Amino acid sequence: MRVLGIAGSPRRGGNTDLLLDEVMKGATSQGAEVKTIILNDLKITPCQHCDACRKTGRCQIEDDMQLVYRELAQADRVVLASPVQFMGLTAQMKAMIDRCQALWARKYLLKIPPLDSIKERKGLFISVGGQKIANLFEPSLATVKTLFKILDITYAGELVFPGIDEKGAIAKHPDALHQAFLTGQKLAADF
Numbered sequence: 655m656r657v658l659g660i661a662g663s664p665r666r667g668g669n670t671d672l673l674l675d676e677v678m679k680g681a682t683s684q685g686a687e688v689k690t691i692i693l694n695d696l697k698i699t700p701c702q703h704c705d706a707c708r709k710t711g712r713c714q715i716e717d718d719m720q721l722v723y724r725e726l727a728q729a730d731r732v733v734l735a736s737p738v739q740f741m742g743l744t745a746q747m748k749a750m751i752d753r754c755q756a757l758w759a760r761k762y763l764l765k766i767p768p769l770d771s772i773k774e775r776k777g778l779f780i781s782v783g784g785q786k787i788a789n790l791f792e793p794s795l796a797t798v799k800t801l802f803k804i805l806d807i808t809y810a811g812e813l814v815f816p817g818i819d820e821k822g823a824i825a826k827h828p829d830a831l832h833q834a835f836l837t838g839q840k841l842a843a844d845f
């Protein structure tokens with residue numbers, strides 16, 4: 655059982671990082687092998703819509719996204735963590751997701767599995783936002799669910815907290831980090 659965490663915040667040790675860490679600790683406690691990718695440390699060029707992937711099923715941009723494709727293929731569980739920025743995902747997370755257009759081309763145009771190895775995968779979404787408004791997470795959720803669908807990753811749910819703004823504020827929430835740990839346990843155990 656391999657759990658891949660993908661951190662989309664530019665802020666290290668911030669709220670989504672803390673939640674992601676707890677999910678990964680929960681998964682580790684169930685014996686899972688975990689790996690976290692920090693998107694802000696990678697060089698991922700935004701999709702150029704060159705359409706090369708429509709013929710080859712492969713993105714021709716040779717940057718750190720090639721590593722992300724490999725990690726996605728190896729994962730049994732994928733945990734995406736991104737705070738809300740301007741009502742959506744961070745630019746780092748959106749750039750990674752847009753580059754999965756190559757995997758869309760594999761599946762829908764070339765009729766081959768989107769990820770190299772065929773596995774029963776599940777995906778979780780983690781988010782926080784500073785505001786407390788209805789539908790705060792809806793735009794992000796729409797994008798994340800679309801990605802998981804394209805990658806044949808079963809949606810396992812979300813862990814989202816509104817009204818969390820200052821760095822580390824999530825640690826003051828009565829049970830958010832505990833919920834995250836339990837969610838990580840369940841994600842890894844539910845195999």
Ligand SMILES: Cc1cc2nc3c(=O)[nH]c(=O)nc-3n(C[C@H](O)[C@H](O)[C@H](O)COP(=O)(O)O)c2cc1C
Nearest residue numbers: 663668669670737738739740741783784785818819
């Ligand atoms: C560029 C930027 C845009 C943001 N836009 C929103 C927003 O539209 N809605 C919201 O509720 N919070 C917004 N926030 C606040 C963050 O979601 C909030 O500070 C969050 O706790 C950051 O999480 P992190 O520590 O994991 O990075 C924004 C923050 C930044 C830096």
